Amino acid sequence: MLTRIEVVADPVRDRCVLTTGLLSPRRLPAPNGIVRIALVAAGALLLAGDHVRIEVKVEGAVRVEIIETAGTVAYAMRGGSSSWDVDLTLTAGAHLTWHGEPFVVSADAEVTRSTSLTLDADCELAHRESLVLGRHGETGGRLSTVLRAVVGGELVLAEDLDLSAQARRGWAILGSARCLDTVTTLGFRLPDDDQTLQLEAVGSIARRLVADHHESDLGKVWANNIWG
Structure with missing residues (x-):
């Protein structure tokens, strides 16, 4: 089911249209020039057969903050699967931050995640x-991720990860770590x-491989370097 967030800058009041799918977007109070939106689960997530799709479109000189109110757990799926797809488009000087909470893939879950980021050259994104593979004491299920980022019409970042149990143990993937924590910026470093x-285009990737989410210092990196 489709969750959609559309924001258009306006000199009087920024226009915001929100559509509820498996996630419900809700506008929160914020200072002038900032549109702050919370994502709240509209029901139990993430179960076998769930197909979450989130589309975000922001146009004009406005700052949008997307806040996840809680983490997400993909539960055991008994041979089923689920997906989580994000399609984000920023145009005409838009700025957006999206601080995701932990996405936990439990034992016997199978999930695919895709993220598509499309920005005009004068836009900024953080x-x-x-991603957490398994709840405490679990090995964790199967997760595959695809990320594509296009800035000013040029592909600047492409990453496909196979985080199935056997593949992720490789030293070049997770090794002994259980959590893959990443901050990506586009339009600034x-x-x-x-x-x-540091990407060849203007942007950065800060990544931590840790046993538990709380061991990552990317919360401090975010607090010290991301506007909001």
Whole structure:
């Protein structure tokens, strides 16, 4: 089911149209020039057969903040599967932050996630994605992810990850870690350090591989470097 967020900058009052799917977007109070939207589960998520699709379109010189009110758990699916797809488009100077909460893939869950990011060259985006393979004491189920980012009509980032139990144990994927925590920026860069990849286009990827989500320091990286 489709969840849709449409925001258009307006000199009097920014226009915002929200459509509820498996997630319900709700506008929150915010200062002038900022549209703050919470994503709230409209029912139990994530179960076998659930197909979450989120479309976000922002046009004009407005800052949008998307807030997840809680983490998401993909439960055991007994041979079934589910999907979580995000399609985000920013045009005409739009700015957006999306601070994702932990996405937990329980044992015997099978999930595919896709993220499509399309920005005009004068737009800015900051996105945090925290993937956790298994609840406490679990190995965790199967997760595959696809990310594509296009800025100013040019493909600037493409990443496909197979996070099935056997594949993710490789030293180049997760090794012994259980959590893959990532902050991605497009249109501006995070400060240089030995754990941040600077993209050829204007943008950065800060990533942490940790045993538990609370061990990641990306919350501090976000607080110190992301406007909002």
